[in-house]
Amino acid sequence: MAYDASTxxxxxxxxxxxxxxxxxxxxxxxxxxxxxxxxxxxxxRSAERAEQSARDIAALPGVxxxxxxxxxxxxxxxxxxxxxxxxxxWDGHADTVAALREPLAGKLVVDCVNPLGFDKQGPYPLRxxxxxxxxxxxxxxxxxxxxxxxxxxxxxxxxxxxxxxIDLDVLICTEDREAAGIVAALAERIPGMRGIYAGRLxxxxxxxxxxxxxxAINKRYKAHAGIRVTDL
Amino acid sequence: MAYDASTxxxxxxxxxxxxxxxxxxxxxxxxxxxxxxxxxxxxxRSAERAEQSARDIAALPGVxxxxxxxxxxxxxxxxxxxxxxxxxxWDGHADTVAALREPLAGKLVVDCVNPLGFDKQGPYPLRxxxxxxxxxxxxxxxxxxxxxxxxxxxxxxxxxxxxxxIDLDVLICTEDREAAGIVAALAERIPGMRGIYAGRLxxxxxxxxxxxxxxAINKRYKAHAGIRVTDL
Numbered sequence: 063m064a065y066d067a068s069t070x071x072x073x074x075x076x077x078x079x080x081x082x083x084x085x086x087x088x089x090x091x092x093x094x095x096x097x098x099x100x101x102x103x104x105x106x107r108s109a110e111r112a113e114q115s116a117r118d119i120a121a122l123p124g125v126x127x128x129x130x131x132x133x134x135x136x137x138x139x140x141x142x143x144x145x146x147x148x149x150x151x152w153d154g155h156a157d158t159v160a161a162l163r164e165p166l167a168g169k170l171v172v173d174c175v176n177p178l179g180f181d182k183q184g185p186y187p188l189r190x191x192x193x194x195x196x197x198x199x200x201x202x203x204x205x206x207x208x209x210x211x212x213x214x215x216x217x218x219x220x221x222x223x224x225x226x227x228i229d230l231d232v233l234i235c236t237e238d239r240e241a242a243g244i245v246a247a248l249a250e251r252i253p254g255m256r257g258i259y260a261g262r263l264x265x266x267x268x269x270x271x272x273x274x275x276x277x278a279i280n281k282r283y284k285a286h287a288g289i290r291v292t293d294l
Numbered sequence: 295m296a297y298d299a300s301t302x303x304x305x306x307x308x309x310x311x312x313x314x315x316x317x318x319x320x321x322x323x324x325x326x327x328x329x330x331x332x333x334x335x336x337x338x339r340s341a342e343r344a345e346q347s348a349r350d351i352a353a354l355p356g357v358x359x360x361x362x363x364x365x366x367x368x369x370x371x372x373x374x375x376x377x378x379x380x381x382x383x384w385d386g387h388a389d390t391v392a393a394l395r396e397p398l399a400g401k402l403v404v405d406c407v408n409p410l411g412f413d414k415q416g417p418y419p420l421r422x423x424x425x426x427x428x429x430x431x432x433x434x435x436x437x438x439x440x441x442x443x444x445x446x447x448x449x450x451x452x453x454x455x456x457x458x459x460i461d462l463d464v465l466i467c468t469e470d471r472e473a474a475g476i477v478a479a480l481a482e483r484i485p486g487m488r489g490i491y492a493g494r495l496x497x498x499x500x501x502x503x504x505x506x507x508x509x510a511i512n513k514r515y516k517a518h519a520g521i522r523v524t525d526l
Binding site: 291 | 415
């Protein structure tokens with residue numbers, strides 16, 4: 063029962079779609095999955111922007127020539143992907159997710175959105191009526207399989223072509239044990255990352271909100287902080 | 295500005311009092327500070343129980359003969375300590391803290407209490423009207439200096455005499471930068487630990503609540519998980 067990556071499923075054949083794939087977090091994740099040889103589909107409201115972003119990512123250092131990185135609008139991306147990462151700004155989260163209910167039915171949906179506000183004192187967690195962004199997604203997508211994950215990965219680190227490894231753990235909150243294994247295996251595709259099951263959806267709020275602490279840590283120590291779970 | 299333990303203050307002369315020092319978390323912290331050579335004062339509602347607990351801790355492996363580990367009732371403990379750790383069950387938190395307002399005036403108070411509930415599905419964070427346990431303490435102790443810290447340290451690891459090191463980071467939330475340095479220096483006294491400033495009190499809720507995730511991780515992976523901040 064200890065953490066053992068060798069027990070995780072083979073996910074190398076899955077297509078990963080990224081809704082909000084033209085934003086910093088989405089683009090960074092797309093780049094890392096493309097570097098790892100995963101099929102990646104960039105989603106955006108505009109298919110043209112998504113296609114341009116896909117071409118840009120395919121040309122980045124470390125992405126193999128012939129890597130399958132393509133772009134499409136959000137509906138097409140949802141429909142054609144096996145695993146769909148939601149990486150939109152919190153502002154547009156509910157509307158974007160609700161509009162994709164039909165194409166996301168039966169899909170594994172990974173929400174990495176952090177509902178944060180900012181004022182003069184820095185970042186702070188916003189109250190979400192459903193409890194967390196991922197619980198809002200679960201309420202809006204009753205036919206999908208829902209996880210929170212990749213909440214803490216630093217967009218600048220993801221985007222830095224000099225970095226071969228990103229040493230941190232991806233915390234996965236879900237009700238769906240098999241989905242947790244698939245997402246953990248995807249996290250493992252990025253060198254340095256592990257995917258750790260970290261509780262049910264009702265315990266996702268504090269994982270999302272903890273991003274405010276990471277931003278405070280980054281400011282204080284001039285870092286791009288993440289977390290590693292100890293004793294695993 | 296990177297993390298640099300050499301910039302932390304010398305805290306070797308401070309007396310650390312532990313309110314709730316006869317509980318698992320409090321006793322474990324007392325043991326580790328006693329091993330590190332810190333003067334430790336165990337607090338309990340009953341002075342007799344506190345004194346017995348202090349004698350027990352002084353006799354544990356790794357605590358130097360002649361180490362200053364003593365016991366007293368909570369009021370005496372608060373009065374005679376420089377830094378006072380609140381390690382009581384959440385149930386008794388407000389009453390215990392409110393009763394110590396006068397002896398805690400001017401003291402550095404470190405709250406490590408995690409407001410959690412448990413049901414058939416495991417642990418979950420409780421709603422606290424003030425936002426978090428430490429914000430409740432701040433409201434009840436207007437003349438004290440307040441930090442949250444030591445929320446994630448595992449009581450079984452603290453108590454294990456075979457362990458020379460406990461490799462994890464202590465996250466410190468506070469409005470008081472100097473207090474953060476003192477608490478970080480105290481954390482550094484325990485081999486393997488670092489003390490990391492992790493934001494203001496309004497961002498302490500998710501640190502406390504994250505203990506529910508650590509419990510889920512412990513259950514899933516048969517571990518005593520903590521966290522390490524990466525890139526520091």
